[in-house]
Structure formats: C-alpha cells, structure tokens
Amino acid sequence: MLQPRDELPSVLYSAAQVRDLDARLIAAGTAGFELMQRAAQAAWRALRRRWPQSTRVDVLAGSGNNAGDGYLLAALAQKAGWTVRVLAVGDPQRLAGDARLAFEAAQAAGVAVLPWAARTSLQGVLVDALLGTGLSGEVHSPYREAIEAINASRLPVLALDVPSGLCADSGRVLGCAVRAELTVTFIGLKLGLFSGDGPTLVGDLVFDDLRADPAILAGVPVKARRLTAAGLQALPPRQRDAHKGDFGRLLVIGGDSGTGGAALLAAQSALRCGAGLVSAATREVHVGAFLARCPELMVRGLASANQVLPLVEAADVLVVGPGLGQSAWGRSLLSVAASRSDKRQVWDADALNLLAAGVVQAPAGLVLTPHPGEAARLLGCSGAQVQADRPQAALSLAQKFAACVVLKGAGSLIATPEGELALCDHGHPAMAGAGLGDVLAGIIGALLAQGMSAQAAAHLAVWLHARAGERLGSQGRGIAASDLIAPVRELLEEHSPCLD
CATH class of the missing domain: 3.40.1190.20 (Ribokinase)
Structure with missing residues (x-):
C-alpha cells in the first residue's frame, strides 16, 4: 500500500541537504553500500506492491549512485526469477565506489547488462536509475534520448529517488524529465518533489528513511515544511x-x-x-x-x-x-x-x-x-x-x-x-x-x-x-x-x- 500523504514526514530538504544527511549517516557507521542496498530493497518492495502481476523489468542506469540503486534492484529482481535487463545509458566502466560494487553485485547475480541504444525496445516495468538528484544543469545526450524513450514507451515507470531531469530543489524540469507512475525517495523528502512540475512527474510517492538515526536527521537545517493538520x-x-x-x-x-x-x-x-x-x-x-x-x-x-x-x-x-x-x-x-x-x-x-x-x-x-x-x-x-x-x-x-x-x-x-x-x-x-x-x-x-x-x-x-x-x-x-x-x-x- 502507498503511504497516506499525512504519514509522510513534514520536513522537506534540498538535494544538498540530503547528500549531507547521507554523508552523516556514513560517518556515523552505516556503510554507503548498506544504504544503497536498503534503498534498492525499499524500491523493490514498492515495485512489487504496485505491479504485483509483473515479471519483467528494464532498469535504465546512469553512471552515479542512482545507477547503483538500480543495479541492486535488478539483482533482487533476478533472484526473484524475473526477466531482467539493465540498459546502461552511462558507461559502467565509469562507475566508482559503492555504485561500482552494486554493478558487480548485479553481474554476480546474473543480470544482463546491455548498452542502451535509441532503437532498443523497452519492456516490462521501467526503472529510472539515470540521474537522481545529482543533476546540476540541463539534461544532455544520451540521457535526453533515454528519457524521451521512457516517456514514449507508455510502460509503467518507477523512478528512484527523483524522476531524472527534475530539479530536486525547485521542481523545475531541466530540459526534459521522466514522467513516473511511482517514485520511491530516500532518507529525506526533497522540496522539488512537491513544487513546480514535481507533482505531475512524480506520480505516487513512497518514502523510506533507510532506517536513518533520527538524531542525525535532526542535525541538518530544514529547507521547508509541508502543511499537515x-x-x-x-x-x-x-x-x-x-x-x-x-x-x-x-x-x-x-x-x-x-x-x-x-x-x-x-x-x-x-x-x-x-x-x-x-x-x-x-x-x-x-x-x-x-x-x-x-x-x-x-x-x-x-x-x-x-x-x-x-x-x-x-x-x-x-x-x-x-x-x-x-x-x-x-x-x-x-x-x-x-x-x-x-x-x-x-x-x-x-x-x-x-x-x-x-x-x-x-x-x-x-x-x-x-x-x-x-x-x-x-x-x-x-x-x-x-x-x-x-x-x-x-x-x-x-x-x-x-x-x-x-x-x-x-x-x-x-x-x-x-x-x-x-x-x-x-x-x-x-x-x-x-x-x-x-x-x-x-x-x-x-x-x-x-x-x-x-x-x-x-x-x-x-x-x-x-x-x-x-x-x-x-x-x-x-x-x-x-x-x-x-x-x-x-x-x-x-x-x-x-x-x-
């Protein structure tokens, strides 16, 4: 089930603040790869609840930590017996740190990792693991073409953290953006999910704090608050x-x-x-x-x-x-x-x-x-x-x-x-x-x-x-x-x- 709106946190953060929270959690002893695994598990649970009859997933992955979440979700789907592909829009050889470990985990699970091309026919539930909150400017090729292909496919779309191309701070579309049916966001709610074009592109929203220590969350200034009764x-x-x-x-x-x-x-x-x-x-x-x-x-x-x-x-x-x-x-x-x-x-x-x-x-x-x-x-x-x-x-x-x-x-x-x-x-x-x-x-x-x-x-x-x-x-x-x-x-x- 989706979370009722008033069960979501009232606190809203900027993308930089959420990255700071992520760094604080890691510094406090939770490994970055562990947080990435928790994010993938949360997204996988949400995907299965939303589309219980599906057995196929295509993950479109970039070359950052957002891609890491996607690779780990693909590994979970593979282990569950689904037909799985990762279509790599970003070069997997550019992956580093925890995202690199996630790529290796997907390979070890037997996930097929293929280079994405504009002619690729998309199938199943599409997982947007392209850009996440790391985008600072307009979307460029090949990501623009990948986003356009996702939107043109008319297939169900799950976005990881934020729909790619959406500014997590303002809700502005940075040239083009994924239109998701479901977005699963992590650690802290981003202001851009609720402002500007955000509500139109996010679809239904699921939040998971990845079991973050509330004391650590309390140490970061608040960007805004949602009005709740x-x-x-x-x-x-x-x-x-x-x-x-x-x-x-x-x-x-x-x-x-x-x-x-x-x-x-x-x-x-x-x-x-x-x-x-x-x-x-x-x-x-x-x-x-x-x-x-x-x-x-x-x-x-x-x-x-x-x-x-x-x-x-x-x-x-x-x-x-x-x-x-x-x-x-x-x-x-x-x-x-x-x-x-x-x-x-x-x-x-x-x-x-x-x-x-x-x-x-x-x-x-x-x-x-x-x-x-x-x-x-x-x-x-x-x-x-x-x-x-x-x-x-x-x-x-x-x-x-x-x-x-x-x-x-x-x-x-x-x-x-x-x-x-x-x-x-x-x-x-x-x-x-x-x-x-x-x-x-x-x-x-x-x-x-x-x-x-x-x-x-x-x-x-x-x-x-x-x-x-x-x-x-x-x-x-x-x-x-x-x-x-x-x-x-x-x-x-x-x-x-x-x-x-």
Whole structure:
C-alpha cells in the first residue's frame, strides 16, 4: 500500500541537504553500500506492491549512485526469477565506489547488462536509475534520448529517488524529465518533489528513511515544511458568553464596476470563517447585490476615498484588492489602506498589481497573496522565471516586502521575511477557476481577525482552502468559487472546534 500523504514526514530538504544527511549517516557507521542496498530493497518492495502481476523489468542506469540503486534492484529482481535487463545509458566502466560494487553485485547475480541504444525496445516495468538528484544543469545526450524513450514507451515507470531531469530543489524540469507512475525517495523528502512540475512527474510517492538515526536527521537545517493538520495552529474554543466584538472587525475593500463579485466572495468567506463583524467597501452599484446575497454583511457604496476613512478606522483587519481594479477609484482606496500600518492587512489581486506598478509602498507586516503572474510583476521578472523556482520566488517576495507571502498555484508556498518556507501539497485541478483566490483572501483575513499571527493564519487558510478543493474536486470539474465556502467552514470546525 502507498503511504497516506499525512504519514509522510513534514520536513522537506534540498538535494544538498540530503547528500549531507547521507554523508552523516556514513560517518556515523552505516556503510554507503548498506544504504544503497536498503534503498534498492525499499524500491523493490514498492515495485512489487504496485505491479504485483509483473515479471519483467528494464532498469535504465546512469553512471552515479542512482545507477547503483538500480543495479541492486535488478539483482533482487533476478533472484526473484524475473526477466531482467539493465540498459546502461552511462558507461559502467565509469562507475566508482559503492555504485561500482552494486554493478558487480548485479553481474554476480546474473543480470544482463546491455548498452542502451535509441532503437532498443523497452519492456516490462521501467526503472529510472539515470540521474537522481545529482543533476546540476540541463539534461544532455544520451540521457535526453533515454528519457524521451521512457516517456514514449507508455510502460509503467518507477523512478528512484527523483524522476531524472527534475530539479530536486525547485521542481523545475531541466530540459526534459521522466514522467513516473511511482517514485520511491530516500532518507529525506526533497522540496522539488512537491513544487513546480514535481507533482505531475512524480506520480505516487513512497518514502523510506533507510532506517536513518533520527538524531542525525535532526542535525541538518530544514529547507521547508509541508502543511499537515497536526502542524497547524488551531483557533481556541469560544467561551459560552462570547459576542461578535470578540472576533474582530474586518473590512473588505474592492469591487470596482463590473468586478463586485470578487469583493463579495472575500467578504462571504470571512464571515463564514468566524470573523465577528464583516463590512465591505465597494461601488454603490454593487450594494444591492451584496445585501441580497449576504444580508449579514455591512456594505457601504463609495464614490471617493474620503468615504472609506471611517470604515478603515473602525476595522481591525483589511482585505484589500479583490475586484479593486486599477482606475483612480481603486488607486485612491489602496493609498488609504497603505497609509495605515497599524492595521493588519491582506493584499490580493489588483492591490498587488498597483503595488508592482509603484502606485503605493506597502507597509511591513502584510500578507500578500500573488498568483505567479502577479508575483512576476512584483519581482520584475517573467512568470516562467517564477515558476522555474517557486520556492525562491516566494522567499524573495517575503524579503522584498517584509511580508508573509502566499505564492498560489499547485503546491502553494508560504514564505516569511525570516526565510521560513511552508508548502501545501493538497488541492485539486478542478480548483483552476476564477474567484478562488478571493475566497482565500477572505479566509486569511478572518483568521487574522480572530487573533492568529500572519504566518499561522496563512498556513491554516491555505490548507483549509486546498482541502476543501479536494472534497469538491472529487465530484469533478466545474467548481464555482462560492462552492468552496461551505466545506471550508466544515473543515475549520473539524480542525478548530467552536466549543470544547
């Protein structure tokens, strides 16, 4: 059986950190070849569980330690009576150290080791033992052709440690990469397995720590952490005599002509996530629709920025940007919010675009919620550059604006100015639609209004949002953003019960 996602470790490492862990384990007395044998055994167990009817395996091997794991897996399959070939893409004569010992063990077991060629017909379960985490640049020949042959074969593929061609740090494809059905990774989880293109290429993920001493693992700094239910801060239960004033006054500022729905979604989600009093400042034309849809909101139609001043003064938390637009109306409202560094604030959508354009300067301590395009504008780079290294983009934004940053997308990331990074590996492709970011902004604002720190609120909100998307996504495509609000409320109650 595959490991349930929340049974995977929460700690994520860079490739260099995992290599450091490997070296520490060896220095502490576990031979490198023993670790390689454990990795091969873990992968072999996973292969048999996933494809129990198979009796044939082709291992495509490179010329490093990743190949060593592959050679030892081939030896195990040979001893089990399978039809086995190792197709050597990397010259076996270049193997050294433990990888050389693994090659010799495969030969001793009777494994056929053949040179790979583009015309070779692949068969059985394919094992990717080509490059692993050691790749530092773009994939070159003959590895490129081997990866293309694997992907074109339509055969089941198991990747050892990481799919070859995938950057273990960022999740970026380094020219081309293996698309695996199953990846078995070792010692520590690599950040790139969960970011960028990682989730698409990894397939199902199995982790084995190779019986590493936890004390040794604890001695290496953490690159990032996965958001898990157990690791998220909870809202405290409410006292029996609680009243609305105990849970914050939240103001949503947005909804220019034609985009009132975005501000309404943010306000509704804030209300449903427990903010005590929720107001909305929007265009006069939208007031009737707001009250018809959600009469619990206090809605004020604005013609100018002067009218928002008393509303801002009364609020504890501002959610600025959903449907704000970039006209003079939106710019003036954002300028008022930017002048109030004493207010806790979430900036989304056009608030971010106006910030990128230099219309305002952001006060420190904001929560910023960009999608990749907005992040690119804020950093002065392309969207492709943001997606090529999402973790670094999130950290750069957090440091540039002294803000807690939620970089949205598959594998949403939360970064702080202090360099802490968290990743959410929940969510569903059915969530690809308009308005879901407005809902997220409202959730974050509601949690801020109830006393959470920016980081804790961002963590919990992103997790709730993604898990709600999974619940709805199981029913298929066509999620409307407003659909998300009810399951978010249910999940929040499951995580943080209102009463003891």
